[in-house]
Amino acid sequence: MNHPKQLEQFQYDDQIVKNFIFATVFWGLASLLAGVYIAFELAYWKLNMETAWLTFGRLRPLHTNAAIFAFVGNAMFAGIYYSTQRLCKASLYAPLLARMHFWLWQLIIALGGLSLLLGFTDGKEYAELTWPFDIAIAVSWVIFSVNTLGTVFIRREKHIFVAIWFYIATLITVALLHIVNAIVIPVGWLESYPVYAGVQDAVVQWWYGHNAVAFFLTTPFLGLMYYFIPKAANRPVYSYRLSIIHFWSLIFIYIWAGPHHLLYSAIPEWAQTLGMVFSIALWAPSWGGMINGLMTLRGAWDRVRKEPVLKFMATAVTFYGMATFEGPLLSIKSVNYLAHFTDWIVGHVHSGTIGWNYMLICGILYYLVPRLYKQDLFSQRLANIHFWTATIGLLLYIVSMWSAGITQGLMWQAINEQGSLTYPNFVETVLRIIPMYWIRAFGGVLVLVGFILMIYNLLKTINAAPAAVTENFQAENQRHQADHQGDSAHRKLEGMPAVFAALSLIAVLVGSIISIVPMLTTDRFTVSDIVKPYTPLELAGRDIYVSEGCYTCHSQMVRPSPSEVLRYGEHSRAEESVYDRPFQWGSRRIGPDLARVGGKYNHIWHYKHMEDPRSVISQSIMPSYPWLITEKTDLASLRRKLQVLKKMGHPYTEEEIEYAQELALEQAQDIANELNQSGISSEVVDKKIVALIAYLQKLGTDIEDIVNKEQHKDLTYD
Amino acid sequence: MKNDEKSKILDDEKNIVLDHDYDAIQELDHPLPSWWVMTFYGGIFFAIIYSVYFFFMGGFSIEKDFQEKMTKIKELRSEFASEGDFNLAFYQELLTDQVIAQGEEIYNINCIACHLENGKGGDIGPNLADNFWKNGDGSAESIYEIVYNGRLEAGMPPWADILQPEELYAVTAYVRSLRGVESEGAKGPEGQEYPVPADNE
Incomplete structure (x- = not known):
């Protein structure tokens, strides 16, 4: 059959790609500055600066x-739309x-950023934005998915290329992750x-x-790698069959690995073990992507030495390989014990976000902007300088964080021959790594400076560009062509994007269901006959704790190990967290753990410490929080909050709900009276500081009863 | 800056070029590198073996490991535990300028925030250099006891678990040596007046 080719005419929408590139560069600069x-x-x-919106706790989520x-989101949209x-022709x-x-995405970023600075947060890492933003993100993501999948469904190619496989997995899984994690009951507008x-x-x-790391920072960029590296290097993809096996194994295994962030925590140990073994198994699937990326450059290495685009891309893939080796390593329980809560993790994260995402995005931008604007790059030399500045900055960042993390981790666990902590003063372990903080900050400056050079370079290129003309393309529509004889099953699947999407969904659902559902279907983690629910004032204080982002520096999770128990007291139990919405276990200890802080110091100590930490711990690096002393606690909303919590099973009586505000004031009065004896003005009674003190003094106070119950249980079973 | 050029194929790749063409991107069908296949199966193999070891053979358990280590630490600590009782003879034997200087260092890290420099007293901690004492009588023994046990109700944490036994003595010696040191802006007297004891001689 030899029909004359039916050529169809079409144009590419590149204006939207340009828009997203501008947003990438703009927000990239903002995020690097922050x-x-x-x-x-x-x-x-x-x-x-003693200024609420400038404190670390608010700026770090920003x-x-x-x-x-x-930054990465807009770059993803630009690259995927292009x-x-x-x-798909x-x-x-x-x-x-x-x-x-x-526009919706930019609005979410601008207003969401503002809300974080103002202290509105869900208090969960990388999911801090509050519920109205979560809804807008979901809507935005659905629009993006409809548009991308729609383009795939109207394609003129018969098969979908490996890049599209990764895009499909991204669309499905991010939607799943975002929606499930964001289910909340509102108690106010934010x-x-x-x-x-x-x-x-x-x-x-x-x-x-x-899996946000997996499906927002990794899979879409593996897809972009599969498109942009062959394009930029003018080389074929190294191995088609490797791409098949690493794609499916990657998305299937990745989703299981979440609990490696919770090793030695109070989650069940079986879940921790699954998290660890799947992380180890993830090493090879990740490296499959690295091999396909790097080996595609085979025969083009002479150009990698000269062309900034390829330099950035090759370096990105190399750092991807490094970070995906480090990840499984850090998931081994004993290694994780040393590294968790330290800067090693921070270094690891940045070898991913700067090494992989930033480098790949910059490579793509240097490739795309000249093509979109039909204008050679303003300066190759400047791009080379950017490359070296950023690479050196990144290396300084990673090495200083390795050093800081391992140093502090070892100091925390050092026990001398008398069985006591070698470094009992937490602040001593902080002061030791301050020099590393200077080096890291300097490394960050280099990464930022490189980015600014790129912005200048791209703007100069765009300014010199000729006026845009719409190009017409033509191609035969091959979508409905018959399969070739002897096509493999996977090849046939590549012609069926809907089935492909369904299979991807199944691949990510398996691990999700097995590792999460058992925890959700038991009341073991939501009911306690020992732990006392937060009093109204303590609850108000907890909301302040969340709002100020205290969890960015303080954990509430004493791990079961001698050094932790010597430093903080009894290790944390699952039962202690039954009323913690959101949980505040934290992931980094820039300051000490707070799970056992209740009753450790008196009220005036906390008052002084929040007002000026140096007044009680002379070398503390914690910010001062003077506004807590002048700003009023939001007591009016307590009734509504208690009502919502009661619906979710917190045992409040109708009376407690009815008189929540009065009860809070009563408890506040007791604290204020005690503060007053140390000369603090009694006006402090309705201020945030008092609520926060009430919350801090409650932390860990149920542990004695829990331990008693455990011992009692042991006795009856014996 | 051409966009639609087909990929450059090397001589040794001519047999493994697939007939795939997406926006001029072609694909090769290189076999999987054997070392990669080994890591791939190795990772899965490890996951299975470790899971069997953990779930069915009573393998490494964080909780069990912790209990064992903690028992050892507790034995060690009971061996070296300082009773909390003040040993005057030991203290006086220890009492040298060097130890007092060591005590000053410890003081400047741990105590100065509340009691300020030279023990002149601050918002939280009382004056340690005058003859008036809220708790105890200002003797080395009573200073030691307060450092050891703390006075939680007054905001003073216990230091027994944080400082080493000799450090407790050293900081006691330093605080004891502050008696009579006059500082600008010192906090006024609190508690009862006690005469200077003879324990630092």
Whole structure:
């Protein structure tokens, strides 16, 4: 059959790609600036400026959210919209939807960033934005998915290329992760409590957090790698069969690995073990991507030495390989014990986000902008300088964080021959790593400076560009062509994107269900006959704790190990967290753990410490929180909050709900009276500081009864 | 800056080029590198073996491991435990300028925040250099006891678990040596007046 070819005409929508590129560069600059600033805050605490919105606890979520969702997110949208059209030989399915996607996303970033600075947060890492934003993100993501999948469905190619496989897995899994993790009951316009408590919340959150790394920072960029490296190097993809096996094994295994963020925590040990073994098994699937990326450059290495685009891409894939080796290593229980809560993790994360995402994005931008604007790059030399500046900055970052993390981890666990802690003063372990904080901050400056050079370079290129003309393309529509004889099953599958999407969904559901559902279907983690629910004032204090981002520096999880128990007291039990919505176990100890802080110091100590930490711990690097002493606690909302919590099973009586505000004031009066004896004005009674003190004094106070019950149980079983 | 050039194929790749073409991107069908296949199966193999070891053979358990280690530490600690009782003879034997200087260092890290420099007293901690004492009588023995046990109700944490036994004595010696040191802005007297004891001689 030799029909004359029916050629169809179409255009690519490149304007939307340009929009997303501008947003990438703009928000990239903002996120790097925030990152550099908070890096200096850790080295030099005075930069917190005694100003609420400038403190580390509020800026750190701003930095992480901006880096992930604003910088990397916009780059992902630009790259996917550009490559999907070309890989499908089709124009964008719905250009108007793409514009809605663009503006809604930028609105979420701008207003969401503002809300974080103002202290509105869900208090869960990388998911800090409050519920109205979560809804907007979901809507935005659905629009993006409809548009991308729509383009795939109207393609003129018969098969979908490996890049599209990764895009499909991304679309499905991010939607699943985001929606499940964001289920909350609102108690105000920007406030809510999650439906999960304690252990459940921890497990869901790190299933989300870990797989946000997997499906927001990794899979879409593996897809982009499969498109842009062959294009830029003008070389074929190294191994088709490797791409098949590493794609399916990667998405199937990745989803199980979340609990490696919770090793030695109070989640069940079986879940921890699954998290560890799947992380080890993930090593090879990750490296499959690295091999295909690097080996595609085979025969083009002479150009890698000269061309900045390829330099950035080759370096990105190399760092991807390094980070995905380090990840499984850090998931081994004993290694994790040393590294968890330290800067090693921070270094690991940045070898992913800077080494992989930033480098790959910059490579793509240097490739795309000249092509989109039909204008050679303004300066190759400047791009080379950017490459070296960023690479050196990144290396300084990683090495200083390795050094800081291992140093502090070893100091925390050092026990002398008399059985006591060698470094009992926590602040001593902080002071030891301050020099590393300076080096890290300097490394961050280099990464930022490189980025600014790129912005200048790209703007100069765009300014010199000729006026845009719409190009017409033509191609035969091959979508409905018959399969070739002898095509493998997978090859046939590549012609069926809907089936492909369904199989991807199944692949990610298996691990999700097995590792999470058992925790959600038991009341073991939500009911306790021992732990007392938070009093109204303690609850108000807890909300302040969450709002100030205390969890960015303080954990509430004493791990079961001698050094932790010597330093803080009894190790944490799952039962202690049954009323914790959200859980606040934390992931980094820049300050000490707080799970046992209740009753350790008196009220006046806490008052002085929040007002000026140096007044009680002379070398502390914690910011001062003077506004807690002048700002009023929101007591009016307590009744509504208690009502919502009661619906979720917190044992409040009708009376407690009815008189929540009065009860809170009563407890506040007791604390204020005691403060008053030390000369603190009695006006402090309705201020945030008092509520926060009430919360801090409650922490860990149920442990004695829990231990008693455990011992009693042991006796009866024996 | 051409966009639609087909990939450059090397001589040794001519037999493994697939007829795939996506926006001019071609694909080769290199076999899987054997070392990669080994890591791939190795990882899965490890996952299975470790899971069997953990779930069915009573393998490494964090909780069990912790209990064992903790028992050892407790034995060690009971061996070296300082009773909390003040040993005057030991203290006086220890009492040298060097030990007092060591005590000053410890003081400047741990105590200065509340009691300020030279024990002149601050918002939280009382004056340690005058003859008035809220708790105890200002003797080395009573200073030691307060450092050891703390006075939680007054905001003073216990230091027994944080400082080493000799460090407790050293900081006691330093605080004891502050008696009579006058500082600008010192906190006023609190508690009862006690005469200077003779234990530091």
